[in-house]
Amino acid sequence: MTKWVKTDELERVNTRNVLRTIELENGLSRAQVARRLGLSRTTISTIVSKLITVGFVTEKQSKAKGRGRPGIHLSLTSERWYAIGAEFHSKKWVAVITDLEGRVLKISETPLKKEDVDSFLLGLKDTIRRILKDLPGAMLPAIGVGTPGLVDCEKGVILRADDFGWRQVEVKKYLEEELGIKTFVLNRHRAGGLAESRFGVGRKVHNLVYIGIGTGISAAFISDGILIHGANYSAGEIGHMIVDPGGDRCGCGKTGCLQAVASGSALVRRAQEALRRGEASSLRGVMESEGGELSGELICKEAAKGDPLSLRCVEHAARFLGIAVANIINSFNPDLVIIGGPVGQTGDPLVRLIREEAAKWAMEHPFSATRIVQGVLGETVGALGAACLVLDRKLELVCTE
Numbered sequence: 001m002t003k004w005v006k007t008d009e010l011e012r013v014n015t016r017n018v019l020r021t022i023e024l025e026n027g028l029s030r031a032q033v034a035r036r037l038g039l040s041r042t043t044i045s046t047i048v049s050k051l052i053t054v055g056f057v058t059e060k061q062s063k064a065k066g067r068g069r070p071g072i073h074l075s076l077t078s079e080r081w082y083a084i085g086a087e088f089h090s091k092k093w094v095a096v097i098t099d100l101e102g103r104v105l106k107i108s109e110t111p112l113k114k115e116d117v118d119s120f121l122l123g124l125k126d127t128i129r130r131i132l133k134d135l136p137g138a139m140l141p142a143i144g145v146g147t148p149g150l151v152d153c154e155k156g157v158i159l160r161a162d163d164f165g166w167r168q169v170e171v172k173k174y175l176e177e178e179l180g181i182k183t184f185v186l187n188r189h190r191a192g193g194l195a196e197s198r199f200g201v202g203r204k205v206h207n208l209v210y211i212g213i214g215t216g217i218s219a220a221f222i223s224d225g226i227l228i229h230g231a232n233y234s235a236g237e238i239g240h241m242i243v244d245p246g247g248d249r250c251g252c253g254k255t256g257c258l259q260a261v262a263s264g265s266a267l268v269r270r271a272q273e274a275l276r277r278g279e280a281s282s283l284r285g286v287m288e289s290e291g292g293e294l295s296g297e298l299i300c301k302e303a304a305k306g307d308p309l310s311l312r313c314v315e316h317a318a319r320f321l322g323i324a325v326a327n328i329i330n331s332f333n334p335d336l337v338i339i340g341g342p343v344g345q346t347g348d349p350l351v352r353l354i355r356e357e358a359a360k361w362a363m364e365h366p367f368s369a370t371r372i373v374q375g376v377l378g379e380t381v382g383a384l385g386a387a388c389l390v391l392d393r394k395l396e397l398v399c400t401e
């Protein structure tokens with residue numbers, strides 16, 4: 001193992017910055033990296049040589065383009081190191097293998113029959129074991145995991161997941177004991193936010209908020225690529241933002257929390273009440289073909305096709321999501337709000353309605369600087385984000401053991 005990173009704190013910081021610069025912009029020359037970081041050519045050359053040796057960076061000779069001169073350009077190395085991430089949503093584990101540039105090379109899914117803690121942990125172990133067999137090369141020696149709930153990232157424990165009624169689930173301890181591989185754990189939607197910020201629509205955006213809507217709702221607040229955890233990992237728990245005092249009861253015990261009125265679970269409850277009252281809806285036929293199960297995703301899809309009952313449910317949820325987004329815009333002043341998660345990824349009409357509602361409630365000045373868009377990374381966004389926990393630590397993982 002290479003030992004150089006530990007030897008010198010300043011070199012460690014410089015190395016991290018050089019690697020980050022190459023990650024952000026593919027194809028820079030050594031001289032360009034030196035100029036951007038205000039470092040000498042000699043320092044850059046030493047660091048780049050080491051990054052090439054360890055297999056993170058590759059230099060390629062380019063041909064002259066137009067009046068541009070030919071040169072040697074730096075990029076991340078593909079086909080050397082790989083990262084694994086897994087995330088739980090829609091009753092299944094999704095695991096991915098990615099290269100250093102976040103390209104998803106392999107996907108493995110493990111559906112669960114039951115959503116209890118034991119099945120959840122067992123499913124995680126199974127899905128990781130299975131995908132490990134498909135590694136095309138060296139694995140960055142850790143696994144990233146995205147889970148529901150409020151996660152203590154240092155301990156790797158789900159403190160509480162109110163949409164499932166879980167408390168104190170020791171994910172990190174379990175997986176490290178079962179597989180003997182270092183494990184990092186993060187809330188699944190904060191993982192989704194990281195992925196969009198590194199590889200998706202949030203790339204190079206200064207201040208962004210990713211709002212993940214699934215059975216619960218949570219967000220990632222990211223500033224210049226750094227995920228804000230808060231004092232004890234609760235930053236982004238917007239599912240418990242009070243938007244309707246005295247409204248529906250939330251799993252946390254309070255009433256009127258955003259996720260009690262606007263999550264996938266809330267959409268299902270509202271649609272089921274209307275169906276029980278005998279209202280006509282295309283949901284009945286869809287439920288029959290899905291084995292009787294209703295989900296927030298299905299309701300959004302039927303709303304997009306014009307089912308009036310589904311659309312009414314989505315409008316109700318979007319009203320509260322819009323209020324929440326307006327409050328976030330007023331207080332955090334983001335450049336970008338990304339709507340994601342299994343329900344958010346259904347796109348319009350939900351995203352359009354959230355945008356319209358937010359426009360009604362937000363202050364004009366910050367709203368004028370904010371774009372509200374749908375996430376672009378699709379169903380593997382959370383697993384890719386979990387892999388980011390490993391990719392972001394590649395220097396420490398490979399060079400300081």
Ligand SMILES: [Zn+2]
Nearest residue numbers: 240250252257
């Ligand atoms: Zn709550």
